Amino acid sequence: MILVGQYDSPFVRRVAVTLHHYHMPFTRNTMSVFGDAKAMQKINPLIRVPSLILEGGETLIDSGAIIDALDEMAGPARALTPAHGPQRRKVLQVAALAMGTCDKAVSLFFERYFHPGKSLSKDHEQRCLSQIGAALDRLEHDCGAPWFFDSHVCQADVSVGCMIGYLKIRVPDTFPAAKFPKLHALALHCETRDEFVKARPAANESVPARS
Ligand SMILES: N[C@@H](CCC(=O)N[C@@H](CS)C(=O)NCC(=O)O)C(=O)O
Numbered sequence: 001m002i003l004v005g006q007y008d009s010p011f012v013r014r015v016a017v018t019l020h021h022y023h024m025p026f027t028r029n030t031m032s033v034f035g036d037a038k039a040m041q042k043i044n045p046l047i048r049v050p051s052l053i054l055e056g057g058e059t060l061i062d063s064g065a066i067i068d069a070l071d072e073m074a075g076p077a078r079a080l081t082p083a084h085g086p087q088r089r090k091v092l093q094v095a096a097l098a099m100g101t102c103d104k105a106v107s108l109f110f111e112r113y114f115h116p117g118k119s120l121s122k123d124h125e126q127r128c129l130s131q132i133g134a135a136l137d138r139l140e141h142d143c144g145a146p147w148f149f150d151s152h153v154c155q156a157d158v159s160v161g162c163m164i165g166y167l168k169i170r171v172p173d174t175f176p177a178a179k180f181p182k183l184h185a186l187a188l189h190c191e192t193r194d195e196f197v198k199a200r201p202a203a204n205e206s207v208p209a210r211s
Pocket residue numbers: 008009010011033046047048049050061062063064099106
């Protein structure tokens with residue numbers, strides 16, 4: 001399998017963490033959605049990452065849909081998301097909130113990055129900050145220890161861990177650790193694990209140059 005995308009994306013990183021967790025071998029294509037847009041569009045018409053190219057050549061897009069396929073390959077006994085019932089709903093809801101927070105964090109980062117100074121939309125910035133802040137309050141309230149659902153690691157932890165990793169590097173003002181002690185502890189716990197260490201962004205997996 002070939003994972004397309006860079007690890008500074010929380011969406012790509014959560015797929016990589018999941019692949020490592022399942023000990024599924026893969027190689028990487030670290031092309032950029034900005035620098036390599038034309039080539040990227042041949043893989044995903046939306047010019048987005050992650051994509052996962054399967055052994056037979058089939059291409060999957062969207063981290064949620066990709067992880068769903070990986071869970072099926074891993075089988076219900078190993079899957080990071082329970083196969084059915086209330087536990088499945090709970091894990092998927094936390095992952096949805098974490099990935100939705102990432103959507104807003106990416107929007108916030110791009111607003112600040114591509115519209116610096118006077119061209120920045122304060123209204124858009126404030127809306128993103130409000131959405132991210134409220135989502136983090138909810139996640140902090142619901143978070144257990146040492147894992148989100150207390151005793152066992154699951155896709156909620158992978159998604160929240162990758163979300164916090166992204167917030168810290170791209171929009172650090174949104175994540176004051178003292179305000180979110182349970183999430184902060186969860187992220188530190190995640191980052192000690194082999195699958196997270198193996199999926200850390202390298203120095204060259206970075207933001208596009210401003211045009
Ligand atoms: N819902 C998608 C979101 C993917 C996404 O937003 N990826 C970002 C990278 S952080 C991207 O490729 N953005 C480029 C663009 O949308 O132009 C997923 O979970 O995979």
